[in-house]
Amino acid sequence: MDIDIVELSRLQFAMTAMYHFLFVPLTLGLSIIIAIMETVYVMTDRPIWRQMTKFWGTLFGINFVLGVATGITMEFQFGMNWSYYSHYVGDIFGAPLAVEGLMAFFLEATFVGLFFFGWDRLTKRAHLVVTWLVAIGSNFSALWILIANGWMQNPVGAEFNPMSMRMEMTSFFDVVFNQVAQAKFVHTVSAGYVTASVFVLGVSAWYLLKNRHTDLARRSIAVAASFGLASALSVVVLGDESGYSVSHSQKMKLAAIEGMWDTEPAPAAFTLIGFPDQSARETHYAIHIPYVMGLIGTRSLTGEIPGINDLVSQAETRIRSGIIAYDALMSYRANRGKVTPEVASTFEEHSADLGFALLLKRYVDDPRQASDEQVKMAANDTVPTVWPLFWAFRLMVALGLAFIGILAWFFWMASFRRMQFPRLALWLAVIIIPTPWIAAELGWFVAEFGRQPWTVDGVLPTALSASQLSVVDLAITLAGFVLFYTVLFIVEMGLMLKYIRKGPYIDGPETDDWQRKHRQRLSGLIPHAQAAE
């Protein structure tokens, strides 16, 4: 296949997916924060909490709609740009996407309309239920998407069917309870919660700096700091869990993130910083922390983590085994499935390596004709480019640790220091608003770039996955997306800033009325039930 087409398709996917993920984390987190605020409103009946719900709800809506709109692109892009991928693994990969629609997306999309339009048509409790359903729907959405993505990283519960020339599901249970998918899910939604918390914290800090809407801002900080701190801790713990599961399923990705060229004696050291050099196959000026990598990767002092060079020679073995599977597959094809038991058992024995033989298709049409040199080239192709992974991962982790520190400090100040925030700290909260997005995008970069050269790890090479399109087709859609998405981004940012500047809609008389009743209630003039009306 034409490499330009593959590279352009990858560029387009990376761009549209990363763009989509500008909106998703905020949706995931803000939906829950809003639901928490509305819960407080329903429990205490204080109007301020409804005003907070509505204010953050407005920002949520502006963001949500672009998440939905750009999500449509994602759902369709597999078929448009990755048709061989869609054919080859659709039997497994399509199912979680469809279940996502049935179970989650319908829920959030149906009730989000009612969230905005239902305030006067529903009782307080019914509206609260609607809000929680939106939040639950959004988060379940993420679950199914990450089950699909987790399968690309760790393709369990499936096997190749030589008669239909594709992977077919053998266990839905294995696909759903894929260890990689589950760890990724919690890691990803927690990152969304941190994103929304930092956003709410930053916007509220700006109000405090401007001395506007301080009632709303203080309460919002209390919610954001506590929810955010819990989430930030969860991101790191589950990030570690991800690291542990990657060490089983994607050894090459782990070795590349570590810039670990040779297998080290257990327990391996963690490379804090260094300069990976792909051609020399070593990491220069590396600063190591002993034992840490072995502990993260294997949870033991004796488990060994293989280095890149060892993994390349393993890949070479698997390519040779894959060629045997490919030969048996050709036998299936020539005889329309009527093969001898020997061929069938040969195929069964080697079919797990079939994907490795397909790596050769870049160099030769029939993998059986590949020369030794081509096999070695294909084995080398299994190493992703190391330095971007190495650095992206470290930056992501550093940001994650910084969020814990900052959110913990705000939590402490909010809980025990009566919210006496120094102005410098408030400015810091404003300035760091964009950083969770950076961390989230880096995380996706590590996960997906680190999966190369595969679309489905060990099963289907990226170079084979793309549609047979023309460069012109791709240029048109790529230019279209860039133009279109840029305009939408500017429009969205403009509206966000407009509504942040405008601030919440405060109904003065209603608040006064509530405060009067509250004072009466405190002084025992009227009974509780009556005041609550």
Place this chain on the structure above:
Amino acid sequence: MILHQLVDFEILRIIWWLLLGVLLTGFALTDGFDLGVGALLPFVGRTDVERRIAINTIGPVWEGNQVWFILGGGAIFAAWPPLYAVSFSGFYLAMFAVLAALILRPVGFKYRSKRDSVVWRSSWDWALFVGGAVPALIFGVAMGNVLQGVPFRFNEDLMVFYDGTFFGLLNPFALLTGAVSVSMLVMHGAAWLQLKTDGAVRERARAIGAVAALVTIATYALAGVWLALGIKGYALTGTIITDGPSNPLLSDTLRTAGWFSAFAERPWIAVAPAAGFIGAILAFLGLRAGKDVATLLYSKLAIIGIISSVGLTMFPFILPSSIDPKSSLTVWNSSSSHLTLFVMLVAAVIFVPIILAYTAWVYKVMWGKVTAKAINDNESSVY
């Protein structure tokens, strides 16, 4: 897992073919009126408030409605992977146009009334018009092309190659089916506006809707005649294996004189086009007479009839190939595996009734006409 063996592969394939129809029809019945209202927007609303009335009739429900479309995409991917791979990559630029239109639409709804500027609002009004009219047209054009056969073929590895061009899609028959689709959804949008509005918007919607209903009847009839006389059909030959592996290259297909032999083999399917015509005629009368609820139901009947007539006529074909008939996709050669179809069916059986229940509840909560007063009283919260 042995459980999935309880339902035959063949039966599961037929069920998923039906569910594919249900999803596409569900999309047309719900999001269809959203598209119709978008296409009608410049014509039924002359002032800002009038346009906002039209937009706010669909404001609370379009998001849920659109999920039918997204779920349709997901279900095709899960249940008919080769169909998803071939049609989405084959109709590449047309799909991109649909995507662009469907991205504009949600953003238009949400952002239009968030600023007061006239230029801002009228730009988004046009975006909503495009977002309604363009997908309606493209879906119809796609149908027309599917009926004629689409120029694709598989190689031995089942990699798909597409030999057509974007402008090749815009042939006369496909443009005619595009006109059926646009007029049908405009009729549906008008029926919705008749139900949900009053005053000038309602009157204009009724007038345009009645014309759209007549155009639907005329173009649908014309397309039927053309299909009977001028378009070649397809037939499977040799032994037809209904529970074999999903590999199009394992079956044999021939071109035939026409699609209408289906009506000779399965006369009962004539009920579908009959429902299409009767529904559209009744919708026309209902729009003239100003019957709110009944008209919407008639319009739905028309849509169900028209869409199912295409599927029932083509059965078992889903996507025939014009350049290499044996690459054609049928119900028997392009589904997911037995297990996947079963798992998906379980998911659908559990969730579709739940979805229908809460969707109905949301419509009930939002029941009633959208008036100018409602827009003015809730200036900051409505679209």
